Amino acid sequence: MSKTIYILNGPNLNLLGRRQPEIYGRDTLADVERQCREVAAGLTVDLRQTNSEAELIGWIHEARDKAKGIIINPGAFTHTSIAILDALNAFEGPVLEVHVSNVHKRESFRHHSYVSLRAEGVIAGFGVDGYTLAMRRMVMLVK
Ligand code: CA2
Numbered sequence: 001m002s003k004t005i006y007i008l009n010g011p012n013l014n015l016l017g018r019r020q021p022e023i024y025g026r027d028t029l030a031d032v033e034r035q036c037r038e039v040a041a042g043l044t045v046d047l048r049q050t051n052s053e054a055e056l057i058g059w060i061h062e063a064r065d066k067a068k069g070i071i072i073n074p075g076a077f078t079h080t081s082i083a084i085l086d087a088l089n090a091f092e093g094p095v096l097e098v099h100v101s102n103v104h105k106r107e108s109f110r111h112h113s114y115v116s117l118r119a120e121g122v123i124a125g126f127g128v129d130g131y132t133l134a135m136r137r138m139v140m141l142v143k
Helices: 029-038 053-066 075-079 082-089 129-142
Strands: 004-009 044-049 069-073 095-099 121-124
Touching (some): 004 129, 029 044, 029 129, 053 082, 069 129, 121 129
Parallel strands (some): 004 044, 004 069, 069 095, 095 121
């Protein structure tokens, strides 16, 4: 299998760096992709974003054959989607969950994550640095 890590992003995260910088900071997903490649230690980074739950589930299925690990920020689907949890449960490699904001400091509906039932680790509230921290951890988990 290839040494690819999927970094999957859910709805509205295409706006990262472009709206609400007080919550989400000023870096874009393109910046995140570049930063993750810098710490990838020989792994290939494949970063994607979609606003569609079905597309996100399709990518998780695809990862079964094409990726060694998944770093996922499912956006608001974190708090709603049993379907994404089911798809992740069918993936055999490590899964790390990232949230740019500290979801536990925000509205109570953001406090529960279905994805956390599957994730090996969760990072929240470190801004976009959470992605590179997760990538460093992923290098350790798959090497
Ligand atoms: O903190 C995170 O990373 C979240 O996954 C972001 C989701 C939110 O629904 C989760 O509760 C926590 C929202 C993504 C929206 O992203 C934006 C980025 C910039 C500007 C506006 C929205």
